[in-house]
Amino acid sequence: MTTMRARPLSAPHGTEPCGSCGARRASVCAAIDDRDLERLAALAVPTPVPTGRSFITEGDPAEHFFNVTQGTAKLFKLLPDGRRQVTGFAAAGTFLGLAVSSSYAFSAEAVEPTQVCRFSRTRLRHLLDDFPAMERRLLDVASNELVAAQEQMLLLGRKTARERVASFLLARQSCAAAGRHILLPMARTDIADYLGLTVETVSRTMTRLRKERLIEMPSPTEIVLRNPDGLRELAAGLC
Amino acid sequence: MTTMRARPLSAPHGTEPCGSCGARRASVCAAIDDRDLERLAALAVPTPVPTGRSFITEGDPAEHFFNVTQGTAKLFKLLPDGRRQVTGFAAAGTFLGLAVSSSYAFSAEAVEPTQVCRFSRTRLRHLLDDFPAMERRLLDVASNELVAAQEQMLLLGRKTARERVASFLLARQSCAAAGRHILLPMARTDIADYLGLTVETVSRTMTRLRKERLIEMPSPTEIVLRNPDGLRELAAGLC
DNA sequence: CGTGCTTTTGAAAATCATCAAGTATAGTGG
DNA sequence: CCACTATACTTGATGATTTTCAAAAGCACG
Numbered sequence A, B: 001m002t003t004m005r006a007r008p009l010s011a012p013h014g015t016e017p018c019g020s021c022g023a024r025r026a027s028v029c030a031a032i033d034d035r036d037l038e039r040l041a042a043l044a045v046p047t048p049v050p051t052g053r054s055f056i057t058e059g060d061p062a063e064h065f066f067n068v069t070q071g072t073a074k075l076f077k078l079l080p081d082g083r084r085q086v087t088g089f090a091a092a093g094t095f096l097g098l099a100v101s102s103s104y105a106f107s108a109e110a111v112e113p114t115q116v117c118r119f120s121r122t123r124l125r126h127l128l129d130d131f132p133a134m135e136r137r138l139l140d141v142a143s144n145e146l147v148a149a150q151e152q153m154l155l156l157g158r159k160t161a162r163e164r165v166a167s168f169l170l171a172r173q174s175c176a177a178a179g180r181h182i183l184l185p186m187a188r189t190d191i192a193d194y195l196g197l198t199v200e201t202v203s204r205t206m207t208r209l210r211k212e213r214l215i216e217m218p219s220p221t222e223i224v225l226r227n228p229d230g231l232r233e234l235a236a237g238l239c
Numbered sequence C: 001c002g003t004g005c006t007t008t009t010g011a012a013a014a015t016c017a018t019c020a021a022g023t024a025t026a027g028t029g030g
Numbered sequence D: 001c002c003a004c005t006a007t008a009c010t011t012g013a014t015g016a017t018t019t020t021c022a023a024a025a026g027c028a029c030g
Helices: A034-043 A121-130 A132-158 A161-175 A188-195 A199-211 A228-236 B034-043 B121-130 B132-158 B161-175 B188-195 B199-211 B228-236
Strands: A045-049 A054-056 A064-070 A072-078 A084-091 A107-110 A114-120 A181-183 A215-219 A222-225 B045-049 B054-056 B064-070 B072-078 B084-091 B107-110 B114-120 B181-183 B215-219 B222-225
Touching (some): A034 A121, A072 A188, A072 B132, A084 B132, A114 A121, A132 B084, A161 A181, A161 A199, A161 A222, A199 A215, B034 B121, B072 B188, B084 B132, B084 B188, B114 B121, B121 B132, B161 B181, B161 B199, B161 B222, B161 B228, B188 B199, B199 B215
Antiparallel strands (some): A064 A114, A181 A222, A215 A222, B045 B114, B054 B107, B064 B114, B072 B084, B072 B107, B181 B222, B215 B222
8 A cells, every 4th residue: 555654854856855954054045944945945956976076067057056965075266277276165054156157167076975955046046036034145155255265365375385284274173063173075185276285285284283293193084183272373374 | 595406416425425426337336226326325425545545454343334436445364474465456336345244354445546435334234124136236246256256266376477467467457448458556566465476576577578578568557468368378377 | 856665677595396206095806 | 805906195306486685776756
């Protein structure tokens, strides 16, 4: 006998993705309240993205918004000769795809097994008309990213390699609700491309920070901030 | 006999600033239509800012939004030891002060005689509730700035000095509705701090571009793009 | 017509990149 | 389960672009 019951959790695509979403309370989705959630859910297409797979390509027509619900993605731009600048890492809760232009201004690729929620750009635009709270939320998100971008410009334009790496580790700390133990899901190359350095310089700098007892490195992806105050001074350019 | 007539143009502060404003059709103010203009005008405080005077200081409580209506301002961040990163130049029409935080994330200073319009943050917030079109406009502004910021990160993290200067000149071109003649109201130091270089490197690089016939320099503040395509290739990293 | 500031030019130094190679780690197939 | 291979990370030596230090030239202003 075939019964019709609500399935709890692990629903297939499209059924009831938002209610059980890890990013439900974060990001822009929190602007929509529970009783309107179905309308948001109707637009959301949960999509797994394996490590190394890209889901946004710079220059492609911007047809979707994305919300990262699990894992981490790197956002980057390329020069014709292959030089790469990672402009940010998107952790769970990050909303992607804001742009007035009709094409994406950057590429996005998973650096670990990742889950994203895909929204049709035009349909979400229409939904926004009914939920001004969500629009304001988007403005807040954009404003915050703008502030972060300016901070990153300061780093790229004016900080030394040591200061950049220290700044990066500290930013990671506040990120993951972590104490002094932080995880680096991305490869050294990605860190280098984020900090405007080469892999070798990142590696050497981290080794040096370790030898100076500012950090410990149980493994390349695992860092312990041994002297956070020292790192803070370094990151601020006071050493 | 004292007559009551509308005064055309050059109204004193507070009287009817928006109608005759040079930035009226640009920026976020264009989102408000003529009959609602008075409500916007009631909040606007036009303020002259002489060259070198700063009107936003990083870290200060963010009590106002600003709209540049004439002239040019530089936006910048400082490190404790005085290193400076200019994060952008605000020309007429630029809206400033977007931030969720309660304090400014950057400083702003006029680089030529400038006029700004000052708005109380809280009062403009309330006005936004009645003009969703303005809020959407702000989102568009923020989105565009985000795209520009990412482009600047690519420049700062991955381009050579030559490529940076070429990119800068080309960006200036599209900016001022200029043909091949562009003006640089800001000092070399500001350009250097914007491009993450030293004054000396900027100067040397421009001299070299001149000797290679890519640009002409009638005066330090006046540049003619003699070979825009060559510059474009350079800026894209193809040389 | 100084005086002070901006811009330009020159020489030396330094940080970081490049080139090269070794070590560690993870994934794969026998 | 282990060896093998590919990839990531680290370390070392050399080199180059850009910075730093120094000073001359050009301009604006009083």
